[in-house]
Amino acid sequence: MDLNFSAEEEAFRGEVQAFLKEKLRPELSAKMKLGGAPSKAEMEEWHALLNDRGWLANHWPKEYGGAGWAPVKKFIFELESELAFAPRIVPFGVSMLAPVLIKYGSDAQKKYWLPRILDGSDWWCQGYSEPGAGSDLASLKTSAVREGDHYIVNGQKAWTTMAQHADMIFCLVRTSKEGKCQEGISFLLIDMKTAGIDVKPVITIEGGHEVNEVFFTDVKVPIENLVGEENIGWTYAKYLLTYERTNIAGIGGSIALLGHLKQAAQKRKKHGKPLLDEPYFAARVARVEIALENMKTTNLRVLADVAAGGAPGAESSLLKIKGTVIYQELTSLMRRAMGAYAAPYFPEAADEGFNGQVGPDEALHAAEDYFNHRKLSIFGGSNEIQRNIVSKMMLGL
Amino acid sequence: MDFKLNEDRRMLDETLTRFLADKYEITKRNEIAYSDAGHDANIWKEIAELGIIGALFTEDEGGFSGEGFDIALVFEALGKALCPEPFLGALLAGKALVAGGADHATMLEDIVTGAKIGAVGFEEEASHYELAHVASKATKNADGYELDGVKSVVTHAQIADVIIVSARLSGDVDDTAGLALFAVPAGVDGLSIRDYNNVDGGRAGEVILSKVKIASNALIAEGEAAFALLETLAGYAHLALSAEGLGIMEVMKLQTLEFLKLRTQFGVPIGKFQVLQHRMVDLVLEIEQARSAVINAATLSDDAVIRGKNLSAAKLTIGETGHKVAEEAIQLHGGIGMTWEMPVSHYAKRLVMIDHQFGDEDYHLARYIELSKSA
Numbered sequence: 001m002d003l004n005f006s007a008e009e010e011a012f013r014g015e016v017q018a019f020l021k022e023k024l025r026p027e028l029s030a031k032m033k034l035g036g037a038p039s040k041a042e043m044e045e046w047h048a049l050l051n052d053r054g055w056l057a058n059h060w061p062k063e064y065g066g067a068g069w070a071p072v073k074k075f076i077f078e079l080e081s082e083l084a085f086a087p088r089i090v091p092f093g094v095s096m097l098a099p100v101l102i103k104y105g106s107d108a109q110k111k112y113w114l115p116r117i118l119d120g121s122d123w124w125c126q127g128y129s130e131p132g133a134g135s136d137l138a139s140l141k142t143s144a145v146r147e148g149d150h151y152i153v154n155g156q157k158a159w160t161t162m163a164q165h166a167d168m169i170f171c172l173v174r175t176s177k178e179g180k181c182q183e184g185i186s187f188l189l190i191d192m193k194t195a196g197i198d199v200k201p202v203i204t205i206e207g208g209h210e211v212n213e214v215f216f217t218d219v220k221v222p223i224e225n226l227v228g229e230e231n232i233g234w235t236y237a238k239y240l241l242t243y244e245r246t247n248i249a250g251i252g253g254s255i256a257l258l259g260h261l262k263q264a265a266q267k268r269k270k271h272g273k274p275l276l277d278e279p280y281f282a283a284r285v286a287r288v289e290i291a292l293e294n295m296k297t298t299n300l301r302v303l304a305d306v307a308a309g310g311a312p313g314a315e316s317s318l319l320k321i322k323g324t325v326i327y328q329e330l331t332s333l334m335r336r337a338m339g340a341y342a343a344p345y346f347p348e349a350a351d352e353g354f355n356g357q358v359g360p361d362e363a364l365h366a367a368e369d370y371f372n373h374r375k376l377s378i379f380g381g382s383n384e385i386q387r388n389i390v391s392k393m394m395l396g397l
Numbered sequence: 398m399d400f401k402l403n404e405d406r407r408m409l410d411e412t413l414t415r416f417l418a419d420k421y422e423i424t425k426r427n428e429i430a431y432s433d434a435g436h437d438a439n440i441w442k443e444i445a446e447l448g449i450i451g452a453l454f455t456e457d458e459g460g461f462s463g464e465g466f467d468i469a470l471v472f473e474a475l476g477k478a479l480c481p482e483p484f485l486g487a488l489l490a491g492k493a494l495v496a497g498g499a500d501h502a503t504m505l506e507d508i509v510t511g512a513k514i515g516a517v518g519f520e521e522e523a524s525h526y527e528l529a530h531v532a533s534k535a536t537k538n539a540d541g542y543e544l545d546g547v548k549s550v551v552t553h554a555q556i557a558d559v560i561i562v563s564a565r566l567s568g569d570v571d572d573t574a575g576l577a578l579f580a581v582p583a584g585v586d587g588l589s590i591r592d593y594n595n596v597d598g599g600r601a602g603e604v605i606l607s608k609v610k611i612a613s614n615a616l617i618a619e620g621e622a623a624f625a626l627l628e629t630l631a632g633y634a635h636l637a638l639s640a641e642g643l644g645i646m647e648v649m650k651l652q653t654l655e656f657l658k659l660r661t662q663f664g665v666p667i668g669k670f671q672v673l674q675h676r677m678v679d680l681v682l683e684i685e686q687a688r689s690a691v692i693n694a695a696t697l698s699d700d701a702v703i704r705g706k707n708l709s710a711a712k713l714t715i716g717e718t719g720h721k722v723a724e725e726a727i728q729l730h731g732g733i734g735m736t737w738e739m740p741v742s743h744y745a746k747r748l749v750m751i752d753h754q755f756g757d758e759d760y761h762l763a764r765y766i767e768l769s770k771s772a
Contacts, residue, residue: 205734205737271530340526341549342600374734
């Protein structure tokens with residue numbers, strides 16, 4: 001039994017830390033620490049820095065311009081990035097579409113699209129969910145009908161993160177109504193500038209704009225934008241959903257937030273003493289800290305399995321359920337720690353030159369962050385769906 | 398034993414519920430709640446004309462009922478509509494002015510009729526809900542008092558005609574002795590307000606007191622009487638906010654139930670899935686428990702310990718249950734529950750943020766245990 005990373009892995013961790021120290025702008029990291037969302041320009045800036053270092057597509061095979069990292073290295077990189085409050089790599093192109101193209105795409109598709117993901121020419125978004133197809137994703141209705149050299153696409157996608165910034169969307173579309181609903185689905189790449197595409201913002205509970213509805217009306221898509229075979233798209237979609245989910249628990253983000261919470265609760269006072277020492281609050285912090293420590297080891301156990309050649313299957317569902325609940329509890333504690341100052345609301349805080357905040361610094365986004373992160377247990381397959389997966393795949397129920 | 402509303406209260410409930418439902422359709426409510434004013438002066442005027450505010454006060458105080466059950470009824474109805482009007486300020490400032498006696502009778506009358514708006518500032522940056530933790534200073538001089546300090550997150554401060562604030566005449570920052578309560582009139586020299594919207598709608602502000610000179614008759618209470626009054630006023634807030642939370646939960650229950658019946662996935666309404674049925678049942682059970690907690694609190698027992706324990710029990714129950722109901726209602730709705738467009742998200746925000754006013758769960762747990770020792 002050895003819970004530690006190898007000497008080589010530790011050396012790599014040092015390399016990542018040095019990179020973050022040198023390249024991550026303190027202002028950007030400070031903004032992320034207080035729960036601010038990075039702008040598109042900031043995400044592009046971070047992608048470019050990582051790409052220069054060869055670390056953007058860190059899990060792609062080297063022949064496609066990736067770093068070819070093993071799961072442990074990828075995990076260490078993500079852990080350290082989260083601990084440093086760096087922006088996350090936007091997953092849609094790099095981590096979601098690219099693995100599908102590498103495994104199922106044509107040579108022409110790989111040659112054209114992969115470099116464009118690396119250099120930032122294309123920003124991708126994901127067209128999976130629909131208003132009537134959420135947890136029941138396979139019931140999706142957006143249709144693609146073949147007409148000569150094109151598909152004609154009609155329908156609507158929902159919860160499309162970053163569609164307002166995207167150049168391209170990869171979509172699951174229905175190309176056949178025969179057989180089981182999983183059998184008539186295809187995987188299509190669509191240019192967001194095509195006539196007939198309409199993006200409408202969806203404002204979330206805390207007032208932010210992350211997600212959109214995307215409407216398709218007689219949108220013409222060249223047939224060379226079909227990935228793999230027609231009607232086999234569900235296989236590709238499932239591959240994408242299970243690909244490299246060893247960091248799905250977001251341990252690094254939780255550890256970083258716990259540290260931030262403790263600092264904040266140390267500064268907050270009750271009867272002149274730190275709130276962190278007040279027994280009831282301290283008990284809440286201790287409970288989530290214990291759950292997080294346990295989760296860290298659970299996560300490393302799954303990682304060790306994968307490193308030894310096992311495929312992360314339903315285990316990633318377990319990581320997702322518990323990891324999201326822990327992060328949500330941490331945002332809840334940060335909100336609690338702010339007391340009355342959780343209430344003041346400054347949606348204009350992202351604007352240049354904003355200095356109108358009241359109360360402690362950590363209060364600025366505390367409540368918004370708590371409400372926004374309710375999404376964690378809903379998106380990417382709700383925690384209810386993850387439980388279905390575990391009960392079916394692991395327990396045989 | 399009879400848990401039904403009497404005829405007067407039933408009529409008040411019907412009138413108020415109908416009026417609020419008519420005025421605060423959710424889109425309209427959000428427009429008002431997130432506006433620079435944080436409330437609607439015209440609707441407030443209509444509410445005043447209906448005499449609703451008088452239900453919070455006894456006949457002696459210029460109202461027409463004013464028992465705990467009247468307060469609970471009014472605030473439950475306000476919760477159901479997510480009403481952002483300054484009712485809590487009216488209740489608390491009004492009760493403070495009652496304690497202030499004859500010098501405050503005119504202002505009290507105006508508060509009860511709704512002609513004037515009241516607010517209270519008891520919270521400070523370092524108090525974290527502790528009423529005695531007051532750093533703001535009051536200095537007595539020949540003409541009256543001078544006030545210095547900052548009161549935090551004062552609901553509706555910028556529209557208030559009078560703000561009741563706690564300040565310290567003597568003693569250490571945490572002492573219950575040496576406190577005083579003052580009625581600070583709007584517009585007085587040295588008073589400034591830095592106002593903002595709240596995350597759950599409505600408006601609040603930092604009340605900054607800088608060499609504010611007020612007359613000696615602005616004093617409402619001092620010494621041990623001041624702390625006792627603070628506790629009494631906070632008790633009214635505990636009851637009112639708990640009842641408001643209960644009203645919110647009742648609406649969220651119906652919204653979620655309806656969604657479970659309407660939303661279809663895998664070919665059936667999702668309410669057919671046993672795992673969701675059981676979670677819904679748990680919510681219903683907890684909401685019934687919360688209603689009982691509000692009923693216990695609304696008795697406003699003459700025994701101070703029993704009254705205090707009941708009030709803290711209610712506020713704790715609403716905090717705990719509210720947190721659960723808000724999170725589960727969003728989760729059971731799925732993505733759509735996360736949207737600004739769906740009413741359930743706004744109910745969830747208000748419900749959670751009630752725990753940030755006049756003591757959170759932990760505060761009330763500690764207070765309950767403390768009061769239990771003195772019984």
